[in-house]
Structures are given as structure tokens and as C-alpha cells.
Amino acid sequence: MADVYTILYVGDDAALRQRLGEVLPAAGYRLLAVADACAALALMAQQLPDLVLSEVVMPGMGGVELLEALAAQDGELAQLPFILLAAPAERRSPLRGRLSGAGDYLSKPLDFELLLAAVAARVRRRRRGDSLPPPPAVPGRALLLAQVAAARSARATQTLLLVKVDTYLALTMRLAPAEQPLLQQDMLAWLAPLAGGGPVYSWFDGCWALLLSEEAAAQAATVLAQRRTLEAGGGIAYTCSALCIHLDWQAPALRRFEAAMLVESCALHLNFESAGNPRRFIELGHGDYRALQAARHAERYLGQALQSGELTLLFQPRVDLLGGRIVGAEALLRWPHADIGALSPGAFVPAAERSGLATDLDHWVIAQTLEAVTELVSLRPDFILSFNISAQSLGRGVPAFLNAQLQAGRLALAANLEIEVTETSMTYLTAAIEADIAALRALGLKLAVDDFGMGYASLDYLKRLHAEVIKIDRSLVTDITGRSIDARLIAGLISLGRAMGCVVVAEGVENVAQAALLAELGCRFAQGYHFYRPMPLAELLSLLGSEAWRRARLAATKKPPLGRLSLFHHLQA
Numbered sequence: 393m394a395d396v397y398t399i400l401y402v403g404d405d406a407a408l409r410q411r412l413g414e415v416l417p418a419a420g421y422r423l424l425a426v427a428d429a430c431a432a433l434a435l436m437a438q439q440l441p442d443l444v445l446s447e448v449v450m451p452g453m454g455g456v457e458l459l460e461a462l463a464a465q466d467g468e469l470a471q472l473p474f475i476l477l478a479a480p481a482e483r484r485s486p487l488r489g490r491l492s493g494a495g496d497y498l499s500k501p502l503d504f505e506l507l508l509a510a511v512a513a514r515v516r517r518r519r520r521g522d523s524l525p526p527p528p529a530v531p532g533r534a535l536l537l538a539q540v541a542a543a544r545s546a547r548a549t550q551t552l553l554l555v556k557v558d559t560y561l562a563l564t565m566r567l568a569p570a571e572q573p574l575l576q577q578d579m580l581a582w583l584a585p586l587a588g589g590g591p592v593y594s595w596f597d598g599c600w601a602l603l604l605s606e607e608a609a610a611q612a613a614t615v616l617a618q619r620r621t622l623e624a625g626g627g628i629a630y631t632c633s634a635l636c637i638h639l640d641w642q643a644p645a646l647r648r649f650e651a652a653m654l655v656e657s658c659a660l661h662l663n664f665e666s667a668g669n670p671r672r673f674i675e676l677g678h679g680d681y682r683a684l685q686a687a688r689h690a691e692r693y694l695g696q697a698l699q700s701g702e703l704t705l706l707f708q709p710r711v712d713l714l715g716g717r718i719v720g721a722e723a724l725l726r727w728p729h730a731d732i733g734a735l736s737p738g739a740f741v742p743a744a745e746r747s748g749l750a751t752d753l754d755h756w757v758i759a760q761t762l763e764a765v766t767e768l769v770s771l772r773p774d775f776i777l778s779f780n781i782s783a784q785s786l787g788r789g790v791p792a793f794l795n796a797q798l799q800a801g802r803l804a805l806a807a808n809l810e811i812e813v814t815e816t817s818m819t820y821l822t823a824a825i826e827a828d829i830a831a832l833r834a835l836g837l838k839l840a841v842d843d844f845g846m847g848y849a850s851l852d853y854l855k856r857l858h859a860e861v862i863k864i865d866r867s868l869v870t871d872i873t874g875r876s877i878d879a880r881l882i883a884g885l886i887s888l889g890r891a892m893g894c895v896v897v898a899e900g901v902e903n904v905a906q907a908a909l910l911a912e913l914g915c916r917f918a919q920g921y922h923f924y925r926p927m928p929l930a931e932l933l934s935l936l937g938s939e940a941w942r943r944a945r946l947a948a949t950k951k952p953p954l955g956r957l958s959l960f961h962h963l964q965a
Contacts, residue, residue, distance in 0.1 A: 397515040398439075401425040402432040402458065403447030403477065408502070412445070415504050421511070429453035433461065436469065442515045443473040445507075473514035477502065499748055509561055530580065533655075536593040536601050541651035543641055550639040551604040552655065553612060554662050555583060558631045558670035560598030571624040578622055586612055595659060604636065612636060613673045633666035635659075637676040645681040648732075657684045660691075664746060683739065689732050690743035698752055703727050705760050706926035709935070710776070710897060710919045713911040718936065720776030721768075722812070722919065723761050724926050745784055754781070754790045761809070762802060764929050769808050771936045778810035778840055778861075786813065786821070791828035798835060807836035810861060814842045821857075829857060840897075844885065854892060862889045864915070866900020873905045879913070886914045 397420075401412055404427045416423045424441060426432050428450050444462075446455035453461070455476050462469050476497045498507060543550045557563060557579070564572060579600055583592045588605025595601045604612060612634070622628045635658050640646060649657070658676070661684065666672045676684070697703055707721040727735040744750040757779060765777040781790055791811075798806050811832065833839060840861035841854065854862075864885055872878045882898070889896040898910050901920030910918055927935075 396420065396422050397442040397511075398422045398424060399443050399445060399511060399515075400432060400435070400441035401445045402427075402429060402455065403445075403450055404428065405447060408477075408500070411504075415508070416511075419508055419511075421515075429455070429458040429461075432458060436462075436472075440468055441472070443475065443511060445475050445477060445511075448476050448478045475507075475510060475514070499746075501748070509565070513561055513564060530576070530594040530600075531591045533593060533595050533601075535591070536595070537652050537655060539603065540639070540655060543639065544647070544651050547641045549641065551606075551609055552637050552639055552658065553586065553602050553604045554595065554635045554655075554658055555579070555600050555602075555616065556633050556662055556666060557598045558633055558666065563628065563630055564598075566628060567622075567624055574624045575622055575630075578620060582615075582620065586615065595655075599659060599662075601655070609636075613675075616673060617671060631671045633662060633670060633672040633674075635662040635665075635674040635676065637680070638678070640678060643678055643681060645678075645685065648685055649681075653688065654684070657688050661687065664742070685732055686735050686739035687743055690727075690735065690740035691747055694740055694743055694747065694753075695749055697727060698749065698756060702729055703756065705757070705764065705929070707764070707777075707929060707932045708919050708926040709924045709932065710778075710917055711923045713907060713916060713918055716923075718772075718924075719774075719917065720778065720810070721932060723757070723764065723777060723779040725757060725780075726926075741782070750784060751788050751790075754785050754788065755793060758790070758794050758797060762797060762805065765805050765808050766802075767929065767933060768936070769805065771933060775808055775936075776810050776838070777808060778812050780812045780814075780842065782814075786825045786828075789828070791825065791832055795828070795831055795835070798832075803835060806832070810838040810840050812840045812842040812863065826856065833858065859892075859894060861895045861897060863897045863899055866920070869898050869900045869906060869910070869920075870902075873909055879909065882910070882915070883913050890914070 399412075399416055399421050401409060401423060402425075403409070409425050412425070413423055424435065424439075426435055429446070430452060432444070432446070444458075446458055448455040459474050459476070462472055462474070464470070477500055478497060479500050498510070540550065540552065557575070563575070567575065576594075580592055583600060583602055586604055586608040587602040588608055590603055590605070593601045608615075613636075616632055616634045620630050620632075622630060637658055639654075646654075662672075662674060665674055704726055706724045706726050708724060709718045710720040710722065711717065712719050725737045725741075727740055741750075741753070744753045761777060761779045765775070768775045768777060794811075811829075829839060838860040839857055840863055841859045842863050843865040844862040862885070864882060868878050868882055868885075870878075872882060886896050895917065896915050898915050898918040899920065901907050901910065901918045901922045903922055906920075907918060907922055924935075
């Protein structure tokens, strides 16, 4: 008869306890459950489970403190497999738990398939671990962090390389217990030349780290792009992803990081960027320190910022190129008062996706957009306000949520709203999402395809969704007056838009020559710094309420007296 593995759940989440009571026994496990860490310690003194699932936050002693208490014990208690469960609103870093030995750190709401896979890998390793050949001796993360901290104190320069086995969990589940040390042996043999005689460190299961030698730095990307074959399980091929960061500890932006926080940030970045996208080689330099810091700040404090009203919407007007009249605006999400300076959505929206706050963020943006368009329409009944929805938002039921908000007494505003989806997002469409979008369009909302010309959407997607607006990406507008190919491309996109009955809007217009050529090519609407920078709602309302903007911007669409080539020259050069 097969062994029945015992899983101990520690936490006071009654709903999760009930769900675990259904899922784990169905998978062949025995479940024990206690409400807090003290009760868990008392139970484990009498009966040792095979694995512990613990909430991070609990009354009294938390999950990390429980893990540290077990790690301080002698014998089997110190070796218990441990998985921490974090609620979305918790901004605490997983670093403490991982340093104390947590095998996994899963976010709630739980993906139960992922949970079962993690549990299976941990308990199998525990029950059969005594009969396995000893794995190679590898220095751990504490020694690596000591090396990085020493370089930070000396303001020295280092190159850190983190290497992660793609689909590590699935790979180890294909290996017999006796074969699993072979993977670590193969990785160490592969990485040792890159370390230049220095050690290769174990960061966590499936991830290794080393300080890259100067001689090997140029070869790292080529070496790590190779596909490896493990001489086990009949020959198993695997690949790796890697992150290389050049650490100049004299740089002020980098010195804001403690050594442990920096390496943890890099490891998380590698994990997120390589998920579903294997064989990545990510190289970070001086310009990326700020991005890492922003991502870490967002992961910790975005939930608090949402609750305390720190986020805001700015509005960039859209103008009619024929007369300079403001006809609408795009709502742009910003985090202006973050402790480390203003953050753009590129820094904190991915953090929202990772931390389970994306739906809350979407709902906040919709609520603020509806409030803003109510005020704007009171001054200009035909005003159009656009806002962005990501591919992930489309799949989270955001169109259906917006529909419900409009049905609650705001249907008259539907014709004044425009949803922007990026061209690449359109490849994620499902029948359900298309139905939600169609329901919104039936109310009068318009659909705009953002960053048009830079993605991979086919004309079939445009036809199926009946998009009313296409927005030409700023990268095509930037060199329109200097590169004939860009002018020809934009002319083609404008013709395509017209053929499909779409309004065409050019983004990123920064000077009068660009505006004039776009108008001559047949583009009717534009936005960009040449006309207006993003502004608070109060400023936009003031602008609409005044006629001064008309006189101030009359010259914006006038052709420059000298220096601009004719349209014919642009298209034929």
C-alpha cells in the first residue's frame, strides 16, 4: 500500500481550509489543520507532518517566524519542507522566508494545480531523500550575499549572473529520485568555467548564481543559449534562462539597495521575465538600477497606494489637426508621489499583475475615468475620453465590469468613452472577451487599437472587433520628416484606416513639421508634446472652459516657411 503523506495547514483562513480539505484528500494526501503557529508547534511535537503549508500573516507568530523557529530546531523539524502562502494585500518581501528555507512562496488566491505540483515535489523529496546519493556540495546564498555585501562596502565593481532552469518543477518530476542530483552536477559542470575558478552558489531550487569573471562575460550569453541534455530518464533535454547585472557600487541609484534586496530583486525579475518565455538572457546595466528599484517599491507599496489615493490620472488632449481644436483626451495612469520619485505604469502595472492587485487597479482606473468623463462632458458634450486596457485585463472580466458600471445610471456616458487595446493584445482574444467588447460597443463605446503598426494583429482581428479608431505608434511618427520610409508607412496606415472606416490618430507628435506632414498625409487627429503634455483634470477643464487655447494654438498647424520637403518628395525619395 502506498504511503499517505501528511500535510499540515497553519492558518485561520476558513474558506481556504475547507478547499484544502477537498483538494488534498482527493489527491491522496492526509490534511491536518491548525489555526496558528503555537498550535502548529504543539502538534508537531507529537506528530511530524511531511510538509507544512503556512499563511504568512497570522495572529501572534507569523508564518516566517514559525519557519525560523523550526529551522532553529535539531533533527527532522529543521528539515521539514515548508510552503508559505501570501495574501495579495501583503506587501512583505518573501526574502526572509526564503532565507530561512521556505521551498516555495505562493500567492493567494491559490492556483491549486501549481500547489499540488509543489507539494508533490517536496514530499517525494522528503520521503525518499535518505536513500538518494548526496548532491554535490554547493555554497549557499548566505555566502553569495556576503560576497556582494563586501563589494558594496568597498564600492567595488562586480558582474552577477543568475541562471534558472526553465520549467524546473516539471523537469524534476520526470526524474527518478536517484537521478535528481545529476541535474545539479550537470549545471555545476556547465557554469564552473563562467565563474573563472570562483564558486557557483545555489540560490534556490533550480536557480544558481555566480560572480562572472571578466574573461567569461562576453561568452556568457552564447554559452547559456545552448540546449543541454541530461543523461538520465532516457535523455532529457532542458534549457536555462539567465540574468546578468553589472554592479557598479559607486552608482548612487544602486547603493539604495542592500545586497540581499538587490539579489532577490534580480532573482524575481528573472523568474517573472522567463515564465512562459524560456531561454531568455537578460542583461542589466546602470540604466536598469532605477527600474529594479521601482519594481521592488511597487511590489511592496502598491496596495497601500491604491487605498490611500496616491495614484492619479493625467489627461493628454487629442487635437484636430485642421483647426487645433481639442476633441478628446487619453487618460494616463501615474503614481506621482512615490518615495523614490514618480513612477510610470511600466513600473507598477507588472507589479500589480504579480501581486494579485491587477483587478483592483483596473476597477480604480474605471471609476476615476467615469468621474472624469462626467465633468468633461458637462463642458463639451461631444468630448471623447480614452483609456487603456491590457491583454490581462481583457481576460479578467474588465469589459463586463465596465458594462455593469455604465448600466448603473451612466449609460449616457458610453458614447463619450473609448477603450484602447494594444495591437499585440488582440492576439489574446477569446470568444467570451469578444462578446464582452461587443456588448460595450452596443452601448455606444468606441474601440481603439493602440500602438498600431508595431504589433502582430491581423486584419481579421480588426474586422472581427469593428475597431473605430487606430492610433499610429509614436515610433513611426518620430522620424516622419527625416525618413521617407516612415512617411510611406504612415500614408499606408492612414489609407488602411480610411478603407476600414476608422478614425486615425497619430501619437507622439513633438514638432510643427510632424504635425503639418501628418495633416497633409490625411491624418485628422493627433496628440503629443507639441500640442499638450499630460495634465491634471482641473487643468484640462480650465483649458476647455477658456477660448484662449484656440488663439494660442492656431500657429501649431501652420506649415513651416522653410525646410520642409514636399509630400511628393517624401513619398518618392
